[in-house]
Amino acid sequence: MKIIILGAGQVGRTATYHLSRDQANDITVVDANAETLRELRDRLDIRTVVGNAAHPRTLESAGCEDADMIVALTNSDEVNMMACQVAFALYRTPTKIARVRAADYAAHPKLFEEGGLHVDVLISPEQLVTEHVSRLIQYPGALQVLDFADGRVRMVGMRAVTGGQLVGHQLRELPDHLPKRDVRVAAIYRQGRSVQPEGDTVIEAGDEVFFIAARDDIRVMMKELRTEETPVRRVVIAGAGNIGHRLARSLEDENDVKLIEHDAVRARFVAETLRRTLVLVGDAADEELLLEENIDDADVFVSLTNVEEANILSAMLAKRLGAHRAMALINRPAYAELMEGGSIDVAISPQLITIGALLARVRRGDVARVHSLRRGAAEAMETIVHGDSRNSLVVRRRVEQIDLPPGTTISAVVRGEEVIMAHHDTVIEVDDHVILFLTDRRHVETVGKLFQAGARSN
Amino acid sequence: MNLSMVQHILGLMLLIFSLTMLPPAAVSLAYQDGHFQPFLDAFLIVALLGALLWFPVRRARRDLRLRDGFLVVTLFWFTLGLAGATPFLVTDVPDMSFTDAVFEAVSGFTTTGSTVLVGLEGLPKSILYYRQQIQWLGGMGIIVLAVALLPILGIGGMSLYKAETPGPVKDDKLTPRIAQTAKALWAGYLLLTAVCAACYYLAGMGAFDAFAHAFTTLSTGGFSTYDDGLSHFGSAAVEYVAILFMLAGGTNFALHFLALRGRSMRGYLKDAEFRAYVGILAVLILVVSSSLYLTGRYGSIADAFRHGAFQVVSLQTSTGYVTAEFAAWPGALPALLMLATFIGGCAGSTGGGIKVMRWLLVFKQALVELRRLIHPRGEILVRLAKRPVPDRVINAVTAFFAIYLMLFGGLTLLLMALGLDQVSAWSAVATSLNNTGPALGSVASNFTGVPDSVKWTCALAMIIGRLELFTLIVLFTPDFWRG
Numbered sequence: 041m042k043i044i045i046l047g048a049g050q051v052g053r054t055a056t057y058h059l060s061r062d063q064a065n066d067i068t069v070v071d072a073n074a075e076t077l078r079e080l081r082d083r084l085d086i087r088t089v090v091g092n093a094a095h096p097r098t099l100e101s102a103g104c105e106d107a108d109m110i111v112a113l114t115n116s117d118e119v120n121m122m123a124c125q126v127a128f129a130l131y132r133t134p135t136k137i138a139r140v141r142a143a144d145y146a147a148h149p150k151l152f153e154e155g156g157l158h159v160d161v162l163i164s165p166e167q168l169v170t171e172h173v174s175r176l177i178q179y180p181g182a183l184q185v186l187d188f189a190d191g192r193v194r195m196v197g198m199r200a201v202t203g204g205q206l207v208g209h210q211l212r213e214l215p216d217h218l219p220k221r222d223v224r225v226a227a228i229y230r231q232g233r234s235v236q237p238e239g240d241t242v243i244e245a246g247d248e249v250f251f252i253a254a255r256d257d258i259r260v261m262m263k264e265l266r267t268e269e270t271p272v273r274r275v276v277i278a279g280a281g282n283i284g285h286r287l288a289r290s291l292e293d294e295n296d297v298k299l300i301e302h303d304a305v306r307a308r309f310v311a312e313t314l315r316r317t318l319v320l321v322g323d324a325a326d327e328e329l330l331l332e333e334n335i336d337d338a339d340v341f342v343s344l345t346n347v348e349e350a351n352i353l354s355a356m357l358a359k360r361l362g363a364h365r366a367m368a369l370i371n372r373p374a375y376a377e378l379m380e381g382g383s384i385d386v387a388i389s390p391q392l393i394t395i396g397a398l399l400a401r402v403r404r405g406d407v408a409r410v411h412s413l414r415r416g417a418a419e420a421m422e423t424i425v426h427g428d429s430r431n432s433l434v435v436r437r438r439v440e441q442i443d444l445p446p447g448t449t450i451s452a453v454v455r456g457e458e459v460i461m462a463h464h465d466t467v468i469e470v471d472d473h474v475i476l477f478l479t480d481r482r483h484v485e486t487v488g489k490l491f492q493a494g495a496r497s498n
Numbered sequence: 499m500n501l502s503m504v505q506h507i508l509g510l511m512l513l514i515f516s517l518t519m520l521p522p523a524a525v526s527l528a529y530q531d532g533h534f535q536p537f538l539d540a541f542l543i544v545a546l547l548g549a550l551l552w553f554p555v556r557r558a559r560r561d562l563r564l565r566d567g568f569l570v571v572t573l574f575w576f577t578l579g580l581a582g583a584t585p586f587l588v589t590d591v592p593d594m595s596f597t598d599a600v601f602e603a604v605s606g607f608t609t610t611g612s613t614v615l616v617g618l619e620g621l622p623k624s625i626l627y628y629r630q631q632i633q634w635l636g637g638m639g640i641i642v643l644a645v646a647l648l649p650i651l652g653i654g655g656m657s658l659y660k661a662e663t664p665g666p667v668k669d670d671k672l673t674p675r676i677a678q679t680a681k682a683l684w685a686g687y688l689l690l691t692a693v694c695a696a697c698y699y700l701a702g703m704g705a706f707d708a709f710a711h712a713f714t715t716l717s718t719g720g721f722s723t724y725d726d727g728l729s730h731f732g733s734a735a736v737e738y739v740a741i742l743f744m745l746a747g748g749t750n751f752a753l754h755f756l757a758l759r760g761r762s763m764r765g766y767l768k769d770a771e772f773r774a775y776v777g778i779l780a781v782l783i784l785v786v787s788s789s790l791y792l793t794g795r796y797g798s799i800a801d802a803f804r805h806g807a808f809q810v811v812s813l814q815t816s817t818g819y820v821t822a823e824f825a826a827w828p829g830a831l832p833a834l835l836m837l838a839t840f841i842g843g844c845a846g847s848t849g850g851g852i853k854v855m856r857w858l859l860v861f862k863q864a865l866v867e868l869r870r871l872i873h874p875r876g877e878i879l880v881r882l883a884k885r886p887v888p889d890r891v892i893n894a895v896t897a898f899f900a901i902y903l904m905l906f907g908g909l910t911l912l913l914m915a916l917g918l919d920q921v922s923a924w925s926a927v928a929t930s931l932n933n934t935g936p937a938l939g940s941v942a943s944n945f946t947g948v949p950d951s952v953k954w955t956c957a958l959a960m961i962i963g964r965l966e967l968f969t970l971i972v973l974f975t976p977d978f979w980r981g
Contacts, residue, residue, distance in 0.1 A: 304877075311877040312886045319877040329875060 041402055042066045042107045046093035046123050047114030048076045050371060051139065051165055054391035055113060055398050058416060060084045064485065065402065068102045071114075094122040096130055109135040111398060113163075117142050121157055128158035135401060137161040141282065161401060165394040170286040172393045173367065176386060177291065177340055180269035180365065181262055183248070183386055186411040188422045188475050189454040195226060195252045195420055195475070197413070198265055202245040206264035212239035214264070222461040223253040223261045226451040226477035227418070234418075234447060234479040250413075250420075252451040252475060254459045272339040276300065276363065278324030278354050279345030280310040283369070283390075287344065292316040298333055300324045324354040327361065336362030342388075344369045355384045373415040392416060404488030408473060412481075419478045420451075425470055427493025434474075434491055440464040443490070445483035451475045500566050502558040507570055508577055509552025515581055516545035518635060522585070526624035533622040536589035543588070544581050565978060571643065572970050575961050578639075579604035582632055585625070592621055597950040601957050606632035608960040609640065609848055611720025611818040611935030614945050614953070618725050623706065626723045630713040634691070637717025637848040640964065641687060641751050642680045686754045691716045694743040701735035715740055718747040718848045720818030720935040729821040734804055737821055741811045748775065748815030748843030770883045771844050775854040782810045782838055786831060793828045814838040816850035818935020825942040832938055836925050839932040850933030850963055852902060859887060859895045901967050906931060909959055916951045926952070930959035 041064060045056050048071035060067045067086040070093050071077050077088035091098030093114050104110065110127045112120035117140045124136035138159045140146060145162070152159050175185035184197035200207050205217055211225055228235040229248040235241060243249065243265070253261050262269075275291055277284045280301035288299045288310075297317040301307040304321050311319040322329040324343055335341065341358035343351040348370050355368035367386040370376045376387035392412045399410035400421075409422035429436040433443070439450050439462050450462045454473040460466060468474060476487060519541035526534040562570065582603035586594045594602070598614045605612045606629055618626060695712035699705060707723060714721045724730035728740055746754065749772060756765045766772050787799075787806030796802040805822045812819045813835045825832050842851015862880045869878050879886040906927055913923035922939030926948075929937040940947055945956065962970050972978055 307877045311879055315881075315884055318873060320873065320875045321877055322875045332875070333873065 041109060042103065043068070043402065044099070044102050044104060044107045044110045045069045046110065046112040046120070047071060047139075048073070048080055049113065049115055051391065051394055052113040053080060054395055055111060056080060056084060056086060058395050058399065058412070059402060060086055062402070062485065068107075070098055070102050092119075094119045094126055096126055099123065099127060099131070104131045104133060107131070107133055109133070109137065109402065112136075112138040114139075117145060121145075121159055124159045125157060135160055137163060137398065137401060139163045139165065141166055143167070161397070163394065163397050165390055166282040166286060168393050168397065169283050169369070169388065169390045170290060173283070173287055173342060173344075173388060174290050176367065176388075177272050177275060177295075177342075179258060179262060180272055180339070181266045183380075184250075184411075184413065185258075186420055188252075188409055188420075188452075189459070189473050192255060192457075193252060193452055193454060193459050193475060194255055194258055195250055195411070195451070195477075196258055196262065197248060197250045198262060200243050200245055200247045200249055200265040201267065203267040204243075204245075204263070204265040207243050207245050209243065210239065211237055211241045211243065217264055218257075218260060221253070221257045221260060222459075223251055223257055224451050224461045226250045226252050226420070226449055227479055229414070236447075237449075250477065252461070252477075270339070274298075274338045274340075276330075276333070276335060276338045276341045276358070278341070278343035278351070278358075279369075280306055280319065281344065281346060284342075284344045285310050285313075287342070288314055288317045298338075300329070325350060325357055327357065330358060330361055338363045340365045340367065342367045342369075344388075348372065348375060352379055352384065359384055376415065389415070403484070405492045407488070417479075417481060419481045419484060420475065421478070421484075421487075422454075422473050422475050423487075423491050425468055425472045425474060425491060428470060431494045432492075434468045435470055437468055438464065439466050439468070442468070445478075445480075445486045447479035448483055448487060449477050451477050500558075500560050500563060502555040503560050503562060504566055504570055504573065505551055506555045506558040507562075508573055509548050509550075509555070511574065512544055512548030512551060512577065512581055514548075515578065516541050516548060518631065519544065519585065521631060522624045522628040525627045526622065529623040531622035531624055533589065533591070533624040536585055537624060537628070539588045540585040543584055547581070568969055568972050568978070572961075572965060572973055574639070575604075575607065575964060578607050579957070579961065582607055585628055589625075592625065595950075597953050601945065601953040602629070603632060604957040604960055605935075606719065606721060607636040607639070608933050608964040609633050609636045609714075609717045609719040609816075609850070610930060610933040610960045611714070612929060612937070612941075612945050612956065612960075613721065613935075616725060616944060616946055618723055627706075627710060629721050630710040630719075630723070633717045633719030633721050634713035636719065637747070638684060638687060640717075640848050641683050641846070643965075682755055683751050686751055686758055687716060689758070690743070690746055690754065694739070694746075697739040697743070698736060701739050702733050703731060703736060707731075711740070712743070715743045715817065715819075716747045716848065718744060718815050718817040718843065718850070718933075720812070722819065727821065728819050737804060737808050740819060741808055744811050744815045744817045744819070745776075745779070747817065748811075748847050748849035750844040750846035751848075752846050753844075768883075771855045771858060774858050775844050778841060778854065779811060779814060782814065782834075783807045786810050786834065789829065789831055790827070795828060809835055810838065813934060813936075814841050814851075815843050815847075816932050816934040818929070820936050820943070823942075825936075825938045836928050836938060839928055839934040842932060850931075852899070852932075856895050856898060858882070859892060860899055862887075863892050863896070898967060901971065902931070905959075905962065905967070909955060912955055913952055916949060916955065918948065918952060922948075926956055927959060930956040931963040933960055933963050 043059055043065055045052055048069050056067055056069050059065050068089060069080060069086055070089045074090045077090060081088050089098060089102040104127055110133050112123045114120055120138040124138050127133040127136055136159055140162045141164055151157055176182055179185055182196050182198050186195040225237045227250040228237050249265055251261055274296045276298045277288055278300045280299050284299060288297050291297050292314060298320060299317050300320045300322055302323050307319050307321045335358050341355060341363035343354045345351055351368040355366040359366040366384045367388055368384050370387045376389055380387040396410045396412050400407045406424040406426060407421055408424055411420045413420060425434055427435055452462055452475045453460045453466060519537045523534055523537035579600055583599035586599035586602060592615055601614055691712050694715055695708045698708035698711055710723050728736060753765050753769055757763055783806055787803045790796050790806050791799055791802035808821050809824045816839055824835055840851055841857055842853050843849020845853045845855040866878050866880050870876060880892055909927040910924045913926055919939055922941050925937035925939060926941045929935060945953060
């Protein structure tokens with residue numbers, strides 16, 4: 041697939057990195073800064089073009105004429121939308137994705153309907169990260185909470201600890217623990233390595249377990265893996281940037297939220313727009329301030345500033361001062377790996393969260409959702425089944441008959457309103473949404489082909 | 499300073515005001531009370547004065563500046579106080595001194611309602627009508643003053659209101675121009691007065707009394723055509739009608755206007771100030787009525803409630819009708835009721851006092867200060883209806899309270915120096931500054947027995963209170979007169 045990425049900022053670079061790993065993709069990156077592009081070209085096998093992302097001349101030299109997709113990720117909403125518009129008007133580019141941060145645009149869906157702006161998909165990294173963090177806060181103890189089928193099915197990743205009812209037991213005992221509930225364990229990671237979940241697999245303390253369940257069954261399952269967590273009431277957020285601000289707004293009605301911001305002008309602005317949040321002016325790494333505001337009472341401390349080192353340090357400090365759980369926004373995968381599970385509880389990776397929305401678009405077959413996991417090594421995806429039993433390798437077949445690549449499991453099937461946990465004898469039908477877990481993302485291509493209509497005749 | 503333009507406006511105003519001598523003259527003819535001549539004289543005198551002021555500067559055509567505004571508004575009330583006294587001076591019935599006449603007129607125009615007249619029943623109908631009319635006109639002036647003029651000068655509750663609160667008043671600006679706004683509000687005022695008069699009539703009053711009292715109910719004035727006021731009628735129905743329309747008079751007229759235009763009561767319920775206003779009244783009514791009942795002052799709960807509610811609403815809205823001798827009520831009740839006058843009505847109403855809006859803001863500010871003690875680094879804002887209130891507004895309100903308190907203390911001392919006892923002194927100042935009417939002690943029902951010096955002081959206090967302090971006080975700052 042020929043893809044043009046506009047903007048080589050943080051999101052743009054991550055997208056480039058992830059998309060270029062697929063051999064099938066031809067990537068061209070456009071940015072105004074030649075230096076950034078050179079660095080990127082040194083590391084990855086891509087083409088680069090220097091210029092204004094929305095100018096037709098730039099787009100033309102980037103090969104827009106025969107591009108399959110344009111992904112506009114510059115830091116200007118307007119440039120992004122304009123670029124999509126230009127790509128449509130001049131080159132009829134089939135798929136146009138734009139990063140649009142301002143909530144005001146997204147609040148008017150009519151803008152992007154027929155006759156409006158030609159943007160097929162809007163991506164707002166801030167919004168995605170905000171939703172991600174607020175789901176984590178909603179389920180204390182979770183490391184990941186991923187939505188599928190509009191949130192009717194969720195996949196949760198969490199670390200098993202001694203005291204959880206299922207810890208030390210075989211997986212096949214799960215139905216006895218949770219009668220009338222249907223939960224599937226999709227993957228288990230033990231000391232960083234994937235363990236195929238079978239009936240006789242014993243869950244050990246320290247395992248990172250991914251399970252999938254209908255939304256209402258999540259909490260009971262979490263109790264199986266950890267001792268019960270009290271619901272979150274007190275949240276302390278460090279950094280009142282876009283994400284911190286949005287998060288405070290989404291949490292303030294049901295939680296006591298404190299928001300720490302060092303810039304007095306920004307703090308004032310944020311205080312005016314939030315209703316119940318207590319905005320504090322100061323440094324999130326200031327021990328005195330944290331103690332003054334009873335950090336030892338906080339259920340969750342989340343640091344979301346622009347500086348990841350500061351996020352790590354303030355989260356570590358908060359954790360040491362007694363915050364129950366500490367999360368930090370960390371961009372670099374290396375840092376995230378260092379920190380998570382040790383000095384802080386959850387490392388939030390904005391790129392991984394954002395990239396999923398892009399990956400869903402470049403995949404073969406009809407893919408509704410992609411969640412990139414474990415720094416991009418694994419993937420959970422929701423794909424829609426098309427075709428019929430004559431030309432498809434999956435339609436009207438039982439799960440055990442499907443020839444899945446190693447490390448890949450079918451976890452659940454959503455059929456209309458119905459959520460079905462996949463068993464070996466579950467039969468896949470047309471239009472099912474199938475949720476898969478891939479412990480090795482290299483098999484993505486194979487899985488894509490498998491689910492494509494017409495795969496059988498090939 | 500544009501003095502010729504100021505003079506031009508005042509002259510015109512007097513010319514217009516002279517016309518208001520004609521309705522009482524008509525009343526005199528209708529009731530044949532033999533009082534036609536004094537009103538005709540007053541009409542001619544005021545018209546002549548106005549013409550004399552206006553004629554020399556009739557060609558003055560310059561835009562008023564902000565500063566001229568302060569002067570015009572202040573002089574407006576002083577001039578009307580003096581001009582309004584004319585009909586009292588040109589007649590023998592009632593026989594009033596210059597001091598008394600001015601006091602009565604100022605008390606009328608500021609919708610205070612304190613009086614120096616006794617034996618009202620014996621006075622000509624036209625004089626009685628004239629007093630009521632003064633208050634009604636005063637109410638009209640106040641609405642425009644409060645809703646349209648003071649905000650332009652940057653003073654008063656409404657300016658905060660318009661700038662800072664969401665909801666009806668801000669979202670639909672009433673109308674773009676002062677003249678249109680004034681007309682719209684007057685229409686509402688007129689309509690409410692008519693409805694009030696009709697209710698009084700249905701409740702058993704005569705037509706004359708119904709109109710006369712409707713005039714002073716909506717304006718939260720409190721003049722009556724009888725010495726014993728509304729209790730003259732001895733009717734619970736009359737009193738409940740009065741309670742309802744006093745409440746209306748103490749409500750922001752912009753809310754009335756929007757309710758009438760939108761045919762919906764939702765605006766009232768959504769308004770933070772109105773909710774606080776009704777809430778405070780409800781609590782006071784509960785406290786006063788239950789005290790009256792429990793102390794055995796009234797034998798039945800119905801009586802205790804009727805008198806308690808009436809006195810509370812009448813005093814807090816600064817109307818000043820009295821149906822019971824509340825000054826003689828047991829315990830803290832008299833002082834409580836006098837203190838309630840400091841709360842007053844809503845911003846943009848005809849009510850006096852400090853206004854609910856300011857209390858609301860100062861109270862919220864106090865709570866915020868307490869929270870700031872607990873969270874020294876918190877960015878904690880005063881909010882009204884969920885919107886943050888700018889610091890400037892809060893500062894203005896705090897300054898208002900400080901000046902109010904200083905004036906209250908200073909004037910009380912002055913009245914004591916002039917010979918009043920403590921209770922009479924502080925209650926007389928309270929009733930004047932808050933434009934209420936009745937007080938305690940020697941001035942409980944009227945101001946007949948006090949020295950002239952006290953009357954002048956109180957008349958001044960009424961105008962100061964009516965002009966929300968700043969309008970008048972700013973004239974005494976050196977900066978005002980400097981270029």
